[in-house]
Amino acid sequence: MNHAIHIHKVTKTFGKKTVLKDIDLSISAGQIYGLIGPSGSGKTTLIKIIVGMDTPSKGDVQVLNTRIPNLKALQNIGYMAQSDALYPELTGAENMAFFASLFKLRKHEQKERIAYAANLVDLSSHLSKKVGTYSGGMKRRLSLAIALIHDPQILILDEPTVGIDPELRLSIWNELIRLKDEGKTILVTTHVMDEAEKCDYLSMVRDGMILTSGPLQH
Secondary structure, eight states, X not given: OOEEEEEEEEEEEETTEEEEEEEEEEEETTOEEEEEOOTTSSHHHHHHHHHXXXXXXXXXXXXXXXXXXXXXXXXXXXXXXSSOOOOTTSBHHHHHHHHHHTSSOOHHHHHHHHHHHHHHTTOGGGTTSBGGGSOHHHHHHHHHHHHHTTOOSEEEEESTTTTOOHHHHHHHHHHHHHHHHTTOEEEEEESOXXXXXXXXXXXXXXXXXXXXXXXXXX
16 A cells, blocks of 8 residues: 555653654555544644654654655645744735745746635735734634645645634635545644544544544444
């Protein structure tokens, strides 16, 4: 099977505290994979290790057959953190243009991708406003747009719809399902069970361990 993300025996410790313990995880290409579990269970730490923002104390992580951390691999990953990493003194459009410039996109591609992502999260009419004036929900929407801006092969989204109204949340999930149908791989953490039901495969995380994994019907 073609695995977009492969995690083998990953353990993470901070001092004497073990945050992740012997995590084994394989995520197939073209799949929406959900991590569910309470706050503090280790989901965000695992996400950060997958994108290379942190390194495991033990174990191995590969994304698209490339060992992580790897700077080049980030060209194929769209990452939305749990906390918004935005520049409040810049406008929404300037934030998107800045992040688009970090990827190998031509000028016309940048323009097209910014328009697509802003429209998806219903921010097109707010792009000229400074992000410091945005509500919390608008900042979450902008962070999601930025994760999508370079048309990545893999999307890693840490609680992407927190603070987003139900109608827009449904629209975003419809787009995630469409992207999956195009062959994208999407890893999402969520506390919301109706979102978990939209995933193809789920792992339940608690106390730094995967308690169980399986397809949705299980």
